[in-house]
Amino acid sequence: MFSVLRVIFIAFWSVLCGIAISAEMVFAERADTKEGGVYLVMRERAYDAKTEYMEKVWQIVRDALVAERSTVGFISRELRLNGNLYIIITEPAGARHASEVVTGALSEAPGFPGMSSPGFAVQVEGSRLVVALDEESSNVFSEYLTDRSVSALALRLKVFGLEGGRIDVLENEVIRFFAFDTKPVSELIYLFETQGRLSLRSVVGRSKDSSADAGAGNELLPFRNKKGSHLIVERRDIIKNEDFLSFESTFDGNGHPAIGFRLSVEGTQTLTAHTRREMGGVVAIVLDNEVISTNINVIRIPGDEGVIAGEFDQTDANRLVSILKAGGLPTKLDVVQYREISSPLDLPN
Secondary structure, three states: OHHHHHHHHHHHHHHHHOOOOOHHHHHHHHHOOOOOEEEEEEEEOHHHHHHHHHHHHHHHHHHHHHOOHHHHOOEEEEOOOOOOEEEEEOOHHHHHHHHHHHHHHHHHOOOEOOEOOOOEEEEEEOOEEEEEEOHHHHHHHHHHHHHHHHHHHHHHHHHOOOOOOEEEEEEOOEEEEEEEOOOOHHHHHHHHHOOOOEEEEEEEEEEOOOOOOOOOOEEEEEEOOOOOOEEEEEOOOOEEHHHEEEEEEEEOOOOOEEEEEEEOHHHHHHHHHHHHHOOOOOEEEEEOOOEEEEOHHHOOOOOOEEEEEOOOOHHHHHHHHHHHHHOOOOOOEEEEEEEEEOOHHHOOO
């Protein structure tokens, strides 16, 4: 009661003195009766999302360069996960022409929310061409990602009963969260750093060498809960988040905790076609670039439903289901600063 009266007094006094009372002040005063809390700062891996966008751009400029092979030679892509597109040609003398071809092809590049016609910068480095979003387009892309991340986090917090927490954007790609009387920091970090990106991919091979060459079009991913075990999987998704309609906690045929799901019509058709085409093939269920289960036999599909079985305990399965229900984040978040706070006085300015 005293705390509530104090909030009212501060607000009244602020009006009298012409001082604007901030949301942080009110939040802090209300939090004064809580038992303590946490403060976290997260940074988006925007370069991951930009690299994915460049995958679409690559398909356009590749086709344009193939038509000029007599001048630029053979074309390949150098994969770097930094948000830029790196193109290698085998005829360095044709680099200037290749740059002109790429610049022309970029007019057909897809837009994104907030910018229908993005701008690009093309640089020539010997036999390498580097394509990047220009500064304005890069900033708009980052703003879009940050807005989506904040919305997705708000929904995730609601699913986990944490509506009392506060989400703020400090700057593009940097988000903070603080709350009182909440979950331990370790649980919140798991909640925020799990992107919730689920997909099924074909398995090409296995390796215990974390530096093994996965080959063109593939990547090497760790197998969760199996230390030292890695799978070589195709980069191409068979189905992904958009193909799933719902998730629920369930049990597999042996009575172990599992994740049940229901697919969209398109997802069902795609997975059914793949299963018939790759009879006996192995499929990896990938969550945030980590294999959580494998083998097509763990997925039973009576119509549009299935089960993901793995080495889950009940808590883990329930938590994953809740995250998947809330929806994936548009890009990975890294918690770069965190601490427990015992009172509002511990909040950074």
